[in-house]
Amino acid sequence: MAGISLTTAVPVPTPLPSDRLRGLLDRLDGPRARLAVALVAGHGVRPLEVARFRLDDLDLIRRTLWIRRGDDHRHTLYLDALTLDLLAAWLQERRRKWPTSPNPHLFITSQSAHHPAQPPLSYCGLRASFDQTGTLPKQLWSDRVLGEAKHTTDPVHLVRVFGIHPHTAVRYVHAAHPDRALAKIR
Numbered sequence: 001m002a003g004i005s006l007t008t009a010v011p012v013p014t015p016l017p018s019d020r021l022r023g024l025l026d027r028l029d030g031p032r033a034r035l036a037v038a039l040v041a042g043h044g045v046r047p048l049e050v051a052r053f054r055l056d057d058l059d060l061i062r063r064t065l066w067i068r069r070g071d072d073h074r075h076t077l078y079l080d081a082l083t084l085d086l087l088a089a090w091l092q093e094r095r096r097k098w099p100t101s102p103n104p105h106l107f108i109t110s111q112s113a114h115h116p117a118q119p120p121l122s123y124c125g126l127r128a129s130f131d132q133t134g135t136l137p138k139q140l141w142s143d144r145v146l147g148e149a150k151h152t153t154d155p156v157h158l159v160r161v162f163g164i165h166p167h168t169a170v171r172y173v174h175a176a177h178p179d180r181a182l183a184k185i186r
Contacts, residue, residue, distance in 0.1 A: 013146045013175045024133055031089035032107060033129035038086050040130075040137050043077055044144040044162050047130075047137035051121040053106040058087070069163045149176035 024041060028034045039045040049067050057066040063084060067075040079087065094101075098113040105112070107121040130137045145162055152158070155169035162169075173180075 013142050013172055025086075028129065028132050030129075031086065031093045033132060035083075035086040035090045036107065036126055036129045037133060037140070038083055041140040041144055042080075042083065044141060044148065045077065046141060046163075047123070047126055051105075051107060051123065051126045053120075054104050055106055056104065058106065060084075067163070075163055145172050146176055149173050153177055153180055 025034050025038060028037060036050050039050050040047055045067060049069075052068065053065065057068065059065070063079045065077040065079060067077055069075055090106075094108065097110070098108065101108060101113040103113055103115065103118045105118070105120045107126070109121065109125050112119050112121065112125075127137065130140070133140075145158060145164070148161060149158060149169075149172040153173055155166060155173045158164060158169035158172055159166055164172075
């Protein structure tokens with residue numbers, strides 16, 4: 001038995017059906033939910049990164065949002081017109097509901113707005129936005145990465161854009177282009 005080796009099947013990423021994505025933002029109630037889902041589904045930002053955005057990560061003049069990846073690395077996310085509109089709606093709602101909130105995070109709730117520890121949005125708070133879509137945040141993120149992989153065969157591009165591990169990037173490229181097998185990364 002010691003000489004027997006078993007292989008484990010690695011699940012291949014699959015796209016979400018287009019009918020589940022069509023009108024996704026229209027089904028959401030509230031600007032916070034729309035912005036959070038747009039960042040994950042449209043820009044491929046990881047759900048945990050969305051919850052941790054800070055107000056000072058946002059630069060409206062340059063139309064950018066910084067994604068903090070590690071202590072010393074920031075990835076710049078360039079915002080399109082739709083995302084800017086969703087962002088403006090959320091910031092207006094945030095100022096209307098909690099005008100004196102000291103919490104430095106972009107996404108806050110009534111529980112975190114004046115909390116002394118100034119916590120970021122919890123995963124449960126973020127997940128409530130995605131529950132309205134009937135889709136998990138990970139599924140939307142995976143669909144976005146797979147969509148980008150269909151436009152390129154370069155896993156380094158996926159690593160740079162989404163901040164994923166090279167093995168994960170190769171897996172997505174293989175799923176998007178099964179006819180073009182890449183060499184294994186050692």
